[in-house]
Amino acid sequence: MCMPIPRKLLSAGQVLALSVCVLLMTSLASTLFAAPRDPGFPRLSDNTAASRKLEVRRQIKGHVQAMFALPARNEVIVVADGYLWRFSADGRLLDSLKEPGWMHRNGISFGDDSFVDWVHTGARVQKPYAPQVDGNALDAKQLDSVLAAARVVAFGRDKESAWAWLWDGDKAWKMDISRHRERVDTYCTPRSSTDDELSWRDTCLEGLGLPAPLMVEVRPGSFEGGYGGAPVRVEVVDFDRRRYHLEGGVRGYVAETVVGGVLKSLAPDLPGGLPERYWFGDAHTRLRLGDEVLQFKVFVARQKGDYEFLHAVDWWDPSSVMPGASPWLRVHMRGYMEFAGEEELWEHYRDDFGLYAVRPRRSPHDVPAPAQSLPAWEPAFEGPETKRDAVTGTVVLENGAEAHRWLRARPARMRISAPEVAVDADSPPLVGPPTAMRVEWGSPWDGDEHTVVEVKLDPATTRAAFARLPRGDGPARLLLRTPDLFGEADDMQLLLRLGDTDVALEPASIEYLRRPPFRPWHARDGEAAPPTRVAQMEQTAQRLLAGENDLLPRFQAQAEALARDTGMVARATPFITQGYALLLSGLNSSGRGDASMALVRHYLEEVHPRTAGQSDDPSVAYNTSVIVSQTLAVAVHRPQDADVGNAVMNTLLGPGFDPDEHPNSTLLYNLACYHSLQGDKAQMLRHVAAAVRLGKPAAQFRRDRDFERYWNDPDFEAALSVL
Structure with a gap:
């Protein structure tokens, strides 16, 4: 236990000892503050925050890069960890796709020999270009008229030639505009998060005015509101302290305090202050949207009575360009974990990372009565690692409804600076017997690995299998077990799993819709190379x-x-x-x-x-x-x-x-x-x-x-x- 210090001038060594003592006591005290559970303020990641008409549901776990609105389709496109995610305007996941290369800010991937327009059409394939058109006979006015008639236009050039890519909603083609090469700018549109996070192409033609874009970026704003005339939407009514944080860690804090204190005593006018220190914990937050109030806890910093939402929570509101669209909030790291001591914080708030939709509540009456008699379930995948891709799929229920699901997250990237989270979908369990699943792994843009499997089930047989499951907590898992990613469909198995009980679904039809022509080899330890x-x-x-x-x-x-x-x-x-x-x-x-x-x-x-x-x-x-x-x-x-x-x-x-x-x-x-x-x-x-x-x-x-x-x-x- 630290002893009282006499009231006299302290030496530098005494100051150091006292600082260490105080900091150790503070550190010990921080472990005594447990985050109390308050059913009125659940954690965001519990996915239970709701009001009479609204709910807050996480849709994507992990780091989210950008969001775009598609007014023509009344949909939202989110970019996260190399995937494009399609949502309805009310925040429900519709589809996801591995991001193709050569993406433009207009939402189309214009490659050398083919294009991908999934963002605007939902087509999950590379499409060939229509025959190229020669635009060199057109003067500037004629060229602008032709280009303005297309729904989407992008541009490219090299040392000698220039071209335009045009898309009309059905097909795309290239136009040779080498005569107008000097007007082509491949880095001209307003800078945005696509530059820092996505590196998508931005191109234009000098002097050409284009219609409103089909895909509009939604930029993050203040979660609290109150800026630029926006109403204040957030109120903090309580705060559970969980960890006392020293920017730079204990050693750095003590050193800077002692050295900085000595320097300040010698030169009082020396700029700067002591290292930052504050509490991290759960802010009991009330989010007000119109007449609705949503209550939840979110992990943020508190310093001098203020709550640091700015560096931890963002607000995305696509309704500014798409009236009626649901707003979103994003919980993210406050930096790049470059300060000492932040590793300990990571364990407290990593579970809340992701993108949350603030959307209308779905009525329980939307679920057909026969479906409610079955346990909730979720599709899952068991098999070898899929290198750098997720396993995704579409489930068809007996009532005809379809649901896009991630059956297994892509492996987390190798850590470079900040800790990594395996990005994953956070969808609710399903109810009702499935009749089919379409499951795929491997990038659609990698013909050597892209695989699509179709599973067909008999609803009556599936109901009987559900009836054989024991009663237990948590949803059952409809598991597609694949011992070999490139093996035969006959070796795959479909089963229901709840706890330690597995029930095989026999007979279930499993066949390839798309299979890589050859077995690839990635030189894993102990793995023999396949035949040529x-x-x-x-x-x-x-x-x-x-x-x-x-x-x-x-x-x-x-x-x-x-x-x-x-x-x-x-x-x-x-x-x-x-x-x-x-x-x-x-x-x-x-x-x-x-x-x-x-x-x-x-x-x-x-x-x-x-x-x-x-x-x-x-x-x-x-x-x-x-x-x-x-x-x-x-x-x-x-x-x-x-x-x-x-x-x-x-x-x-x-x-x-x-x-x-x-x-x-x-x-x-x-x-x-x-x-x-x-x-x-x-x-x-x-x-x-x-x-x-x-x-x-x-x-x-x-x-x-x-x-x-x-x-x-x-x-x-x-x-x-x-x-």
Whole structure:
């Protein structure tokens, strides 16, 4: 225990000892102040603050970067931790999407070869541009008139050229405006939080006046109100002290106090003051909105009787540009944790971080009576780490309602300065049996990892599974268990979990809607590298030949991915063509003509245009001849696939094909069949003779009904007797 100090001048050492003593006592006392629970003022993160008509509900946990209003859609777009979040005007989560690159402040990602307009349309895909337009023949006035007619315009330029991106609500296209390059400014609009937080592009054309933007930034303002004529909306009626804070920590505070005190005694006019010190705790806060009063506790600082909301709580009000929209409040770190002692504060207020909607209360009558008989539940995901992405999805309930949910938060980023929080959605549990879920992981802009799975459930079976759960606190979890992010759908499992009880949902249909073509590898400790992409494609082909017909789309996706890889296609072309040749032979021999023809159509449309001329390996020519031969063997007897036969003739053979110089007797035989059924006698005879010279038995032609009309033709017999 510290002893009283005599009333005489203290030495510097005594001052230091006394300061340490006082500070230690204050620190000890701070631990004695527990935050009392007051049901009238719940913590914000409890999500129970409500009045007669309003409620405060957290929608996003963690750090939120920016907010935008979409008046045309009556929606709000929030940006948080690399994701775009779509909310209704009354603050209910509708959808979320991994942020695409090359975002502009107009809400559209204009890339080099494609664009993403999800913000304005909800479309979760990259779309190709319409054909480019030449605007260099337009003078300044004409150009401005054309650009002003578009709903969204953005600009770009390099050392020699300039262009505009235009979007009309349905499509986007580029316009070459190199003639007007000097008017293009790629850094011209008013600066905002998008510069510091998002680094989105801001572009304009000098002198061009554009209509009101479709997406308007909502900037944070004072939570308390009272600035710029705004009404004061916040009142603090009590304060629970939880921690005494010294800016710079105890050691820094003592040192600055002693040194600063000595300096101030020697030079009283020296500017500056003692280090900051204040209490942190829970402010019992009343938020007044019209006739409604919402009560809750929020963790803030108190110094000299004032509550430091400014650095901890923001107010976002999109109603300024979108009348009737609900307001929002954001709880955030007061800085970047650069001061000593703030690590201890972090544990007290980290749970409240996030974005809260102050929205109309939802009536319990909105929930159908049958649904209320089931326990509340929430969807969840169990499986390997998804690297840097969340697992999200859409749930369809029996009554037709849909709900967007985060099944698992993305992993927290590596800490650089301030502590990191894994950003997550904070949605309420669901009620009522689900009939379907659409779950996805991996970024939509990463074709190597983006995965979409569809789950279909029978409501009656689901109700029975819910009935087998024990009674317990907390919502049940509808868990999609995935042992391998890139494995087979048959290995996935759907179950209900409450406490320690799991109930499998059988039967539940689980299938891929979108699957990465190849298994990627991230060099994790102890993990063996997967087979090469070519080897994975060959494995798929062998499994398909073994009878797994559902793998046809996977083989096609793998072959197309290799063909689209400009750095790989030359080396892969022999293996790609070999895979198609082997599959067509095997599918045809086992009577799977539908699969065979689907394979050829895909090859002609998506693969051959990218592999043609890429390799001079002699195996490519042979494989191509097999593809043509196997296609004709089936197509000539299927009127519905006659176009496929004609396509391989025109595309893979061409008019310069010479049967006398070709070594594949099976191809020549099938070409003879094709020409026979087409009624082209001259071509049929040439190919018959060439096939016989290569060893095809004449008896095979005499019993094949494709040649029946020529069986008694002396020219046909002459062709069969060329040897």
